[in-house]
Amino acid sequence: MKKAALIILVCANLLIAHTCYARDNSILVQSTTSTANSGLYDYLLPLFEDSTGIKVNVVAVGTGQAIRNASNCDADVLLVHAKTAEEKFVSDGYGIKRHNLMYNDFIIVGPAEDPANIHGLTDATTALTKIAANKSIFASRGDNSGTHKKEVQLWNKTSIDPTDNSGKWYRETGSGMGATLNISIGMGAYALTDRATWINFKNRANHQILVEGDDQLFNQYGVTVINDAKCPDSNTAQAKLFVDWLISTEGQTLIGNYRLKDQQLFYPNSQTEQ
Amino acid sequence: MISFTEIFSEFTALLAGPDPDLLEIVFLSLKVSLTATLLACLAGLPLGALLAMTKFRGKWMLTVLVNTLMGMPPVVLGLMVYLLLSRSGPMGFLQLLYTPAAMIIAQTALVLPIVTALTRQLIEDSWKDYREPLQSLCVTPMGCVRTLLWDNRVSLLTISLAGFSRAISEVGAVIVVGGNIDHLTRVMTTAIALETSKGDLALALALGFILLFIALFVNAIVYGVRARVA
Numbered sequence: 001m002k003k004a005a006l007i008i009l010v011c012a013n014l015l016i017a018h019t020c021y022a023r024d025n026s027i028l029v030q031s032t033t034s035t036a037n038s039g040l041y042d043y044l045l046p047l048f049e050d051s052t053g054i055k056v057n058v059v060a061v062g063t064g065q066a067i068r069n070a071s072n073c074d075a076d077v078l079l080v081h082a083k084t085a086e087e088k089f090v091s092d093g094y095g096i097k098r099h100n101l102m103y104n105d106f107i108i109v110g111p112a113e114d115p116a117n118i119h120g121l122t123d124a125t126t127a128l129t130k131i132a133a134n135k136s137i138f139a140s141r142g143d144n145s146g147t148h149k150k151e152v153q154l155w156n157k158t159s160i161d162p163t164d165n166s167g168k169w170y171r172e173t174g175s176g177m178g179a180t181l182n183i184s185i186g187m188g189a190y191a192l193t194d195r196a197t198w199i200n201f202k203n204r205a206n207h208q209i210l211v212e213g214d215d216q217l218f219n220q221y222g223v224t225v226i227n228d229a230k231c232p233d234s235n236t237a238q239a240k241l242f243v244d245w246l247i248s249t250e251g252q253t254l255i256g257n258y259r260l261k262d263q264q265l266f267y268p269n270s271q272t273e274q
Numbered sequence: 275m276i277s278f279t280e281i282f283s284e285f286t287a288l289l290a291g292p293d294p295d296l297l298e299i300v301f302l303s304l305k306v307s308l309t310a311t312l313l314a315c316l317a318g319l320p321l322g323a324l325l326a327m328t329k330f331r332g333k334w335m336l337t338v339l340v341n342t343l344m345g346m347p348p349v350v351l352g353l354m355v356y357l358l359l360s361r362s363g364p365m366g367f368l369q370l371l372y373t374p375a376a377m378i379i380a381q382t383a384l385v386l387p388i389v390t391a392l393t394r395q396l397i398e399d400s401w402k403d404y405r406e407p408l409q410s411l412c413v414t415p416m417g418c419v420r421t422l423l424w425d426n427r428v429s430l431l432t433i434s435l436a437g438f439s440r441a442i443s444e445v446g447a448v449i450v451v452g453g454n455i456d457h458l459t460r461v462m463t464t465a466i467a468l469e470t471s472k473g474d475l476a477l478a479l480a481l482g483f484i485l486l487f488i489a490l491f492v493n494a495i496v497y498g499v500r501a502r503v504a
Contacts, residue, residue, distance in 0.1 A: 028372065033471065037472050042456075057372065057453075057455045057458055058455060058456070059372060059453035059454070059455060060454070072360045072361065072363070073360070073361035073362045074360050074361050074371055178470065178471025178473060179471055181473060182471075182473060200472060201472060201473040202475070203276075203474070203475050231361065231362075233361050233366070233367075233369070234361075
């Protein structure tokens with residue numbers, strides 16, 4: 001039994017040792033997936049960490065879940081792409097201030113055969129109307145993420161309620177962007193995606209970009225420091241340093257310089273009107 | 275679709291030049307799942323034996339409950355641990371969320387019912403067969419538990435392997451409480467989920483084979499140990 005007691009002691013020590021490096025000199029970012037999957041953080045964060053010594057830990061989940069986790073105070077910084085929801089987050093007292101960070105755009109991808117004949121359209125709502133009229137399969141995130149919110153906005157403009165056909169031609173995956181793209185490729189379905197995820201996505205099969213360049217497909221990313229008045233345990237001071245660096249000329253230039261497969265993924269715009 | 279050669283070349287590349295990032299992920303997977311299995315065995319083996327040897331009212335209900343908990347969906351358990359460890363949760367002051375410790379806690383809770391339920395069944399059967407000769411050997415109840423556990427050590431090793439297999443292969447709990455943070459809480463299964471979400475199915479599958487090889491390695495070691503203690 002002495003042996004067992006010793007083992008338990010060692011294990012307890014292991015557990016405690018793990019806790020120590022959790023929050024010292026580090027901040028926690030709840031983030032949308034596209035910024036992580038596109039490699040932006042792998043490029044940006046070491047630069048910030050080297051100059052400040054602050055470790056940035058990123059939890060990449062959908063925008064909806066990121067906001068929920070941050071509302072449980074499990075974050076120091078929120079970096080997502082759903083402006084209305086972010087503004088509500090701030091007005092509810094969870095965030096100090098929301099800043100525009102950067103933008104890119106959404107695109108509609110689909111099989112090269114293009115059964116709904118939407119290739120080349122520059123109006124996303126017309127494209128969705130044609131997909132619905134043709135009852136072509138459309139894979140929706142269905143997870144309250146930033147991309148899903150944008151998709152719902154677009155459907156609202158068409159005055160079609162696709163959820164009437166949920167399970168028929170309208171398939172709500174309830175999954176992340178990557179999983180939804182994998183599903184849409186498996187089913188030969190259309191899908192709305194952000195451009196950064198698509199550029200970095202490897203399993204494209206014969207799917208391609210069919211609709212792009214519509215102003216309605218604008219995709220704005222925002223960044224918010226969590227309010228320590230609401231979440232007293234949060235590391236507000238270092239979170240502010242990080243966000244100030246992101247929206248500074250230096251951070252913005254770096255974001256604009258990030259390229260993947262010879263394409264610019266994110267366009268900095270912290271200086272623009274909120 | 276991806277071809278077998280594509281997966282194989284990813285796999286050999288991973289094996290040939292094990293980059294530090296991959297080794298870090300492999301090491302963390304082993305650390306988390308082995309620690310969780312060890313903790314679950316330390317509690318689950320005596321608990322299972324006690325449950326087998328004692329008689330009390332409602333014993334069948336407890337037995338059915340423990341058996342049912344073997345089927346706990348990892349993501350549900352992950353959510354429960356998340357709510358417990360969240361900064362706004364009751365144990366938030368420990369600041370354990372998104373650390374390997376949180377992952378160990380979640381996996382321990384996943385493995386514990388498996389070890390307890392299987393141990394109970396094993397000891398109950400052996401208790402039936404050897405009750406009389408054993409009763410003369412075990413004076414105190416704890417001594418009895420020790421004797422029974424020691425006598426069944428070979429089978430119990432297999433039970434602990436079943437627990438380890440559950441831990442090393444699950445993704446639902448560790449992704450919720452660990453957050454898949456690079457260089458902090460990323461393990462093999464969450465890395466596989468990440469590569470799948472990037473559409474890099476060849477790399478995801480290659481990582482899956484690496485994970486199987488790790489499991490093979492652990493199983494081989496345990497097999498060797500079992501041969502020696504038997």
